[in-house]
Amino acid sequence: MLDKITETSEFLKKQIGSFVPQYGIVLGTGLGKLADEIEIDFEFSYSVIPNFVEATVESHKSRLIFGKIAGKNVVCMQGRFHYYEGYSMSQITFPIRVMKLLGIQRLLISNAAGGLNPSFKESDLMIINDHISQFLPGNPLIGPNIMGDRFPDMSEVYDPKMIALAKEIALKNNISSLKEGVYVSVTGPQLETKAEYRMMRLVGADAVGMSTVPEVIVARQLEIPVFGISVITDLCIPETLEKAELNKILANAAKAEPNMTLIFRELIAQGA
Ligand code: HPA
Numbered sequence: 001m002l003d004k005i006t007e008t009s010e011f012l013k014k015q016i017g018s019f020v021p022q023y024g025i026v027l028g029t030g031l032g033k034l035a036d037e038i039e040i041d042f043e044f045s046y047s048v049i050p051n052f053v054e055a056t057v058e059s060h061k062s063r064l065i066f067g068k069i070a071g072k073n074v075v076c077m078q079g080r081f082h083y084y085e086g087y088s089m090s091q092i093t094f095p096i097r098v099m100k101l102l103g104i105q106r107l108l109i110s111n112a113a114g115g116l117n118p119s120f121k122e123s124d125l126m127i128i129n130d131h132i133s134q135f136l137p138g139n140p141l142i143g144p145n146i147m148g149d150r151f152p153d154m155s156e157v158y159d160p161k162m163i164a165l166a167k168e169i170a171l172k173n174n175i176s177s178l179k180e181g182v183y184v185s186v187t188g189p190q191l192e193t194k195a196e197y198r199m200m201r202l203v204g205a206d207a208v209g210m211s212t213v214p215e216v217i218v219a220r221q222l223e224i225p226v227f228g229i230s231v232i233t234d235l236c237i238p239e240t241l242e243k244a245e246l247n248k249i250l251a252n253a254a255k256a257e258p259n260m261t262l263i264f265r266e267l268i269a270q271g272a
Contacts, residue, residue, distance in 0.1 A: 096222070
């Protein structure tokens with residue numbers, strides 16, 4: 001696998017020359033607009049990148065973008081890979097390993113998630129301050145250890161400095177919809193039952209989604225500081241649960257997107 005990671009990063013380095021990205025960004029479901037803020041230097045469809053798979057979900061584009069936000073070099077995945085698409089844990093986290101070899105020093109990651117905490121409202125943003133990986137049936141670090149620690153520490157997965165700065169940014173910009181909490185990752189693709197939402201709340205989760213945690217585990221093994229944010233696209237309160245509709249989820253993601261974009265842009269501008 002190290003051969004493949006090296007092959008992909010060498011392919012990209014050949015195309016981007018002296019461009020070294022400082023920030024890696026992963027954009028979640030319905031959250032691709034941050035890409036419009038990038039002054040693009042290079043972009044690649046996933047289909048031309050060796051060893052990349054395709055994002056098969058319609059709401060995800062399949063583009064790797066290199067460019068600048070607030071004068072800083074970034075590499076951005078517009079569209080991510082999910083386990084429910086049939087890819088392995090290694091395949092969905094492969095781009096994080098490639099980004100590491102390209103030189104990123106921070107990872108900013110976003111997702112659409114269901115809100116389990118009863119104080120959350122639709123289109124709120126939740127800073128991820130911790131996560132639960134144990135509902136996933138697999139783990140990207142299982143198997144031969146190819147990069148980093150065999151037993152990586154997870155005591156502080158999400159970077160406290162970036163979290164503090166994001167809160168300051170929200171305060172300054174009157175973003176009152178910014179919450180904070182624990183994200184639990186499941187495979188999907190079906191949404192959860194009421195009994196499952198009740199269970200997830202009981203184990204301490206504030207939001208649930210189908211991504212992010214595998215990528216973050218790999219990033220932490222590689223000692224990349226991570227900032228993660230969930231956009232609360234639907235409320236998962238068992239007693240008042242409404243039927244989930246993808247259109248509504250996407251509409252709620254779109255409503256929250258400008259604030260999420262602002263927080264990412266300012267974190268980058270302020271060099272957090
Ligand atoms: N559950 C899982 N994933 C999600 C949800 C949800 O309710 N909403 C958006 N992504």
